[in-house]
Amino acid sequence: MTQLENEIQAVKTEVISMWTLVESQLQKTRSAMLHFDRDLAREVVLKEKRVNAFELKLDRDCENIFALYCPVAIDLRFLLAVLKINNNLERIGDIAEGIAKYIIEPLEDFDHSVFEKTQLIKMFDDSISILADTRIAFEKEDTILARSIFKRDEVLDAINRSAIEKVGECIKDDMNVMSDALYVLSIIRKLERVGDQAKNIAEEIIFFVEAKVLKHQKESSGKN
Amino acid sequence: MSVHVKYRIGKSIGFQALVVLLSVACVIPLIFILVYIIQSGITKINWHFLTNLPKPVGESGGGIANALVGSIIIIAMASVMAIPFGILCGIYLSENKTSKLAYWSRLCVDILQGIPSIVIGIVAYFWFVKPFGGFSAISGSIALAIMMLPIVVRSTEETLLLLPDSLKEAAFALGMPFHRVILKVVLPCGISGIISGVMLSVARITGETAPLLFTAFGNPYLSTNITKPMQTLPLLIFNYATSPYNDWHDLAWGASCILLIWVLLLNIFTKLITRKWTVQL
Amino acid sequence: MDSTIVKSVNYNAYFGDNHVVKNVNIDIPRNNVIAVMGPSGCGKTTFLRGINRMHELIPNATAKGQIMLNNEDVMEMHPIFVRLKIGMVFQRPNPFPNLSIYDNVIAGYKLNGIKLPKAEKDRIVEHSLTRVALWKEVKDSLTKKGSFLSGGQQQRLCIARAVAMEPEVLLFDEPTSALDPISTSTVEELFHELKKNYTLIIVTHNMQQAARVSDKTAFFYMGELVEYGETKQMFTNPSDLRTQNYITGRFS
Structure with missing residues (x-):
């Protein structure tokens, strides 16, 4: 193995650790929300610092590799992809933190009926599994799996589109859940962003493996 | 178009x-x-021709054994004198390209090469023949050695200059002292060039007549005493070819042919050695 | 053990009146790869050759100052002793053309007249050739002449020859500038292996090579040591403007 291969392997390992951390952040946020566990939510907020540290370290590592090894072809695409994936993962980390803050703010537990009506839990599970599958696609450089992410993001988008209506219905049914419902709407909005970030990551994976640029192309499925 | x-x-x-x-x-x-x-x-040319002495005037037959033996002895002595000197001097010149001494000795060697052989002969005559009271093979050898020297020096120097400096640096970098660098690296790598230079110089002096006229002089009998006159092939050819006797002319022709074959063989030998021993750089 | 192995203190080198290395102070840590780079004629090769006292082989060349090897001044030592401790590999592969591959590896012993038992010689040859990743390629042709090998193999043979003497420091004077890209990367890979046992100082014209192989980099300009530091630092955020201009190719 050449030195460059070693460095790239190290970066890959690093990205995957960051990924696992971000996944566990989302997972923790989910269970903090379900069980209204504020301590867990605070832990998520604290751990966001580690995600940020990962981002900085990966940025620096990539910078060093660019400066020292002048990577080309797949190595170059890989590192360019890593820079963006790094960015996306950090955003997802921010999202998890944002959701965690919503859990710290309210004084009382959420009304779980709102969760059910708005499919929030399903959305949460979906985002986490999308993120995990994107990670596997990245690890295995599996572009078929990466392409499947696009379809699954549409499910999240659909839930998001129907959210206003559903939240409205909840409020109409019971004015008492108004604040809970609004929190849930915000959470749904944020989780939709997770799907978008995962989609961007999938695009980057396809870019570095196949050298194809899928960004900003009209897709047959109709969603931009 | x-x-x-x-x-x-x-x-x-x-x-x-x-x-x-x-x-x-x-x-x-x-x-x-x-x-x-x-x-x-x-x-x-036949076995008899190679192993017998020349017959006196009037008798047919006879050989050139004395000249053959004489040539070999005189050339061998000249080589023993000139080759070590020449190679060492060549090494010095190639190792010290810029020193004053190298400049002057290179100049001297060049001038020496240009001195006509007859002049060397006459000098040898005044230095070695007159003071010691008579012609001798050794004085002939000295004259021939002087003629050989510049050829050996220059061919050694040129061969060694062709060797890349990196070779010597490699040796020095391994902590080798100067004498080992020269003996173990530089000489073995340049050996084919040096030997071919030596061979050519031998071929060159084989045919020299002029300096020997004043020194070895010639001798109709077989002699191995180096302090006495000695016959050599070129002298024999010179003496017998200018004589009025047909038998002697025949001897001269035969000797010329031997000389020619000798020089030819030396040249071929040199080519073979260069081909076989050349170190691929 | 002290982590600094080679240290130069106010080292100056001259060719006649020409001051080519000016007051260089540098600390070279053990088991590191140090790249020395700079434009042509900046004194980097002269500095390198000063370390094992090859500099003074050139007529008119003189040097002042100290080069410390393990806190001993090499300027006070006998050059032959210094060169046994500090091996050197040159720009062009220069195996001894009159020797076999086997003899080339043990040339340092053989040509210095050091007698070794056959088993010991075999061990050194195998060990050294393995170190330079050449053993597998040449183990069946050890009796062939070194010049039969390809350029890259010859260069590795030369490294094996230096390694066989078990020096502490290995100096490389543009070791890959005469090699093709594949051989170059083989030799570069080798540096990473070699630094486990030796300290490597590499002069190179090739900035990318300096970046790829070294832990620390020294930048020479006009005989001065302009900057010396971690390679990563040097190539991402050099502290001297001249270094920046050089590594970005904006040199005029």
């Missing part, structure tokens, strides 16, 4: 033809000489 281009092509062909013609012309004299000498000499 335009006339102009045709004219230029014609000129080019003409020039090529001229070059070929002239290079063939160079070979012609050599071929004539070879053919003539071999024609006249080869029939005289």
Whole structure:
């Protein structure tokens, strides 16, 4: 193995650790929300610092590799992809933190009926599994799996589109859940962003493996 | 095709033809000489010719054993004197390209090379023959050694200059002292060039007559005493060819042929050695 | 053990009146790869050759100052002793053309007249050739002449020859500038292996090579040591403007 291969392997390992951390952040946020566990939510907020540290370290590592090894072809695409994936993962980390803050703010537990009506839990599970599958696609450089992410993001988008209506219905049914419902709407909005970030990551994976640029192309499925 | 281009092509062909013609012309004299000498000499050569002394005037037959032995002894002594000196001097010149001493000794060697052989002969005569009271083989050897020296020096120097400096640096970088670098690296790598230089110098002095006229003088009998006059092939050819006797002319032709074969063999040998021993750099 | 192995203190080198290395102070840590780079004629090769006292082989060349090897001044030692401790590999592969591959590896012993038992010689040859990743390629042709090998193999043979003497420091004077890209990367890979046992100082014209192989980099300009530091630092955020201009190719 050449030195460059070693460095790239190290970066890959690093990205995957960051990924696992971000996944566990989302997972923790989910269970903090379900069980209204504020301590867990605070832990998520604290751990966001580690995600940020990962981002900085990966940025620096990539910078060093660019400066020292002048990577080309797949190595170059890989590192360019890593820079963006790094960015996306950090955003997802921010999202998890944002959701965690919503859990710290309210004084009382959420009304779980709102969760059910708005499919929030399903959305949460979906985002986490999308993120995990994107990670596997990245690890295995599996572009078929990466392409499947696009379809699954549409499910999240659909839930998001129907959210206003559903939240409205909840409020109409019971004015008492108004604040809970609004929190849930915000959470749904944020989780939709997770799907978008995962989609961007999938695009980057396809870019570095196949050298194809899928960004900003009209897709047959109709969603931009 | 335009006339102009045709004219230029014609000129080019003409020039090529001229070059070929002239290079063939160079070979012609050599071929004539070879053919003539071999024609006249080869029939005289046989075992008897090589192992017997020349017969006195009037008797036919006889050989050149004395000249053959004399030539070998004198050349061997000259080589023993000139080769170590020449190689060491060549090493010095190639190792110290810029020093003052190297400049002057290189100049001297060049001048020495240009001195006519007859002048060397006469100097040897006044230095070694007159003071010691008579012609001697050793004084002939000294004269020939002086003639050999510049050839050996220059060929050694040029061979060693062709060796890349990196070779010596490699040796120095391994912590080798100077004498080992020279003996173990530089000389072995340049050995084929040095040997071919030595061979050529031997071939060159084999045919020298002028300095020997004043020193070894010649001797009709077989002699191995180096303080006495000694016969050599060129001297024999010179003396017998200018004599009025046909038997002696035959001896001279035979001796010329032997000399020619000798020089030819040396040249071939040199080529073989260079091919076999050349160190691929 | 002290982590600094080679240290130069106010080292100056001259060719006649020409001051080519000016007051260089540098600390070279053990088991590191140090790249020395700079434009042509900046004194980097002269500095390198000063370390094992090859500099003074050139007529008119003189040097002042100290080069410390393990806190001993090499300027006070006998050059032959210094060169046994500090091996050197040159720009052009220069195996001894008159020797076999086997003899080339042990040339340092053989040509210095050091007698070794056959088993010991075999061990050194195998060990050294393995170190330079050449053993597998040449183990069946050890009796062939070194010049039969390809350029890259010859260069590795030369490294094996230096390694066989078990020096502490290995100096490389543009070791890959005469090699093709594949051989170059083989030799570069080798540096990473070699630094486990030796300290490597590499002069190179090739900035990318300096970046790829070294832990620390020294930048020479006009005989001065302009900047010396971690390679990563040097190539991402050099502290001297001249270094920046050089590594970005904006040198005028």
